[in-house]
Amino acid sequence: MKSIVEELRHLTSIPALSGMEDNMVREMAARFKALTDDVEIDRLGNVIATFKGKDEKEPSMLVFAHVDELGLMIKKVEKNGYLRFDRIGGVPEKTLMGQFLDIHSIDGKSHVVGIVGTYAHHLTPAEAKLTVPTTDKMYIDIGANSDMEVKAKGIDIGSAVTYHHHFEQIGEHLITSKTLDNRIGCLMLIALAEHLKQNPPAGTVYVVASTQEEFNIRGVLPVFYKLEPDAAICVDITIACDTPDLNFKYDMSLGKGPAVTQMNFHGRGTLAGIIPNPPLRLFIEKTLDDLKIPWQRDIVLGVITDDAFTVVAGTQGTAMAHFAVPMRYSHSPIETADVRDIEAAIKALNTIVGNFDHKLDLRRGV
Numbered sequence: 584m585k586s587i588v589e590e591l592r593h594l595t596s597i598p599a600l601s602g603m604e605d606n607m608v609r610e611m612a613a614r615f616k617a618l619t620d621d622v623e624i625d626r627l628g629n630v631i632a633t634f635k636g637k638d639e640k641e642p643s644m645l646v647f648a649h650v651d652e653l654g655l656m657i658k659k660v661e662k663n664g665y666l667r668f669d670r671i672g673g674v675p676e677k678t679l680m681g682q683f684l685d686i687h688s689i690d691g692k693s694h695v696v697g698i699v700g701t702y703a704h705h706l707t708p709a710e711a712k713l714t715v716p717t718t719d720k721m722y723i724d725i726g727a728n729s730d731m732e733v734k735a736k737g738i739d740i741g742s743a744v745t746y747h748h749h750f751e752q753i754g755e756h757l758i759t760s761k762t763l764d765n766r767i768g769c770l771m772l773i774a775l776a777e778h779l780k781q782n783p784p785a786g787t788v789y790v791v792a793s794t795q796e797e798f799n800i801r802g803v804l805p806v807f808y809k810l811e812p813d814a815a816i817c818v819d820i821t822i823a824c825d826t827p828d829l830n831f832k833y834d835m836s837l838g839k840g841p842a843v844t845q846m847n848f849h850g851r852g853t854l855a856g857i858i859p860n861p862p863l864r865l866f867i868e869k870t871l872d873d874l875k876i877p878w879q880r881d882i883v884l885g886v887i888t889d890d891a892f893t894v895v896a897g898t899q900g901t902a903m904a905h906f907a908v909p910m911r912y913s914h915s916p917i918e919t920a921d922v923r924d925i926e927a928a929i930k931a932l933n934t935i936v937g938n939f940d941h942k943l944d945l946r947r948g949v
Contacts, residue, residue, distance in 0.1 A: 584777055587770065587922050587929075588758060592750045594766040598685060598694070600654040600743040601671055601798035604628050605691065607650035607769070611792035614773050618780040629806050630792040634779040641786030642813035644939050645901075646775060646932070647803055648768025649796030649819070649889060652761070653914060655744035657686070657723075660734065664727030666697070668744060670718060672797035677715045678915045683747035686725055688737030695736055696747055697725035746916040756838065756921050763918040765796070767908050768818040771929055778933040785940035786813075796889045800855075803889050807896035814863055814902040814945060817890035818932065820920070821847075821881045821907035833883050835909050837921040840877035841928035843867055844905035847891075850884040855891035860902035862945050867904055870935045876927045881907055902945040906932060 584590060599607035608628045615622045615632035623631045630650075636643070653672030660666055666686065680701040687694040700722050702711060723744070727733045746761040753759055769792060776790050789810055795802025807815070821844070822829075825836040835842060843864060848856030871878045894903040908928050911919040 584774055587925050588752065590770050590773070591758060591760070591763070591766060594769055595750055595760040595762045596748045598687065598743070598745045599651050600656075600745055601651035601795050603691065603743050604651045604794045607792070608794070611650060611769065611772070615776055615790065618776045625805055627802050627805060628794040629803055631806060631810075632776055632790040634776070634784060634788045634790065636784050636786035636788065638785060641940050642945070643787045643789065643810070644784070644936055645789040645791060645807070645810060645812035645815040646772065646936060647791035647793050647806070647815065647817055647889075648772050649765050649793045649802070650769055651794055651797050651802075652745060653797040654746070655684070657738065657740055657742040657744065660730045660739060661722070662730050664725070664729050664733055665700075666723040666725065666733065666738070668718065668721070668723060673914050675914055676718055679718070679721060680715070682916065683749075684723060685745050685747050686723065686738055687743040687745070689739050689742055690737060691743070693737060695725050695738065697723045700724050749916065753919070756923055757919055758922060759917050759919040761916045761918065763910055763920050764820045764913060767820055767910070767920060767925055770925070771818050771932055774929045775932055775936060778937065782937055784937060788936055793889060800887060800889050801892050803893060804896055807893045807901060811897040811899075812901060814860070814939065815890070815893065815904075816867075816932070816935070817888055817893075817903065817905045819888050819905070819907050820910040820913070822883055822886065822913055823909040823911045826911055835879055835881060835883075837909055837911065837919070838923060839879055839909070841871075841924055841931060842879045842881035842907040842909055843871070844881040844907060846882050847886045847888070847905070848884050849887040849891075856887055857890050857894055857903060857905055859904040860945060862943060863902050863904045866939075866943050867906060867935055870938060871931055874931060874934060876931050878931075879909065881905075906935075
């Protein structure tokens with residue numbers, strides 16, 4: 584594996600709108616196939632890399648991270664060449680105005696750069712100066728003068744739209760880009776697969792790059808029903824609240840280590856979240872302490888990830904935990920993380936999975 588910065592510069596550049604993840608499916612399959620002969624891609628695009636354990640009697644572990652990104656889909660091509668769109672996933676309206684985007688051809692083989700139009704400052708109506716318009720009021724400008732010109736570029740209703748890639752290092756330790764959510768998790772899977780290649784686990788470990796998290800949060804469910812692992816760890820980002828606007832709403836910062844989720848929840852009704860398996864969570868926390876890696880306790884309302892549903896998959900459910908890297912500015916094109924947190928998370932995950940065996944009692948109520 585190259586350096587964390589160079590790997591993430593590459594991974595974040597790969598467009599993979601939720602439901603249209605083939606570019607990342609190919610990438611992850613190729614990375615896994617270099618490390619194990621047992622790689623499978625299911626009908627949703629989930630990539631399953633299997634690392635056989637040294638003892639079939641040992642419990643199995645599934646570690647997964649989603650490859651897809653949020654974005655937009657073209658819903659109308661205006662006669663004058665402007666494009667209208669709907670959101671796929673939680674794209675914040677406030678980040679769109681004046682933004683660079685990549686608009687992909689229907690066949691996914693090419694793209695053009697466009698911009699979300701915004702009022703000329705000098706002619707902005709007073710009522711629009713302090714508000715964010717809804718997406719039905721927005722449009723994309725790709726420099727075309729007619730619908731025929733747009734369609735000649737291969738763009739039509741149904742075309743995928745993703746943030747334009749712009750990766751930067753800022754300060755001494757931070758990186759910023761689109762899709763750090765969840766290409767950080769993808770990088771951790773690659774590092775884990777490399778580790779397992781050299782260090783066979785006690786029981787079988789499934790390393791899974793999953794799909795459709797940003798759209799319906801359920802894309803990885805078929806994998807769980809098929810494999811029914813004894814335990815699983817979802818790898819994702821969590822929300823750093825060390826900025827002036829969030830003002831430590833939750834006690835989560837960049838540079839203070841990875842996070843072990845205690846609870847996350849959608850925030851409304853019964854739309855799901857996760858309270859991790861207590862023995863598995865405590866095992867992860869003890870491993871971090873033994874490694875002398877600083878870590879943070881993660882509780883957040885308003886976040887939901889695909890382990891919210893996989894925890895109840897199969898005939899007995901899954902002993903589930905959630906391991907995360909803090910990140911600022913979620914779902915924007917300037918997501919920002921600390922390389923030191925990512926490095927620590929990689930080291931920790933490799934050790935957690937490597938140490939997992941039958942000595943950890945995952946039963947409840949004993």
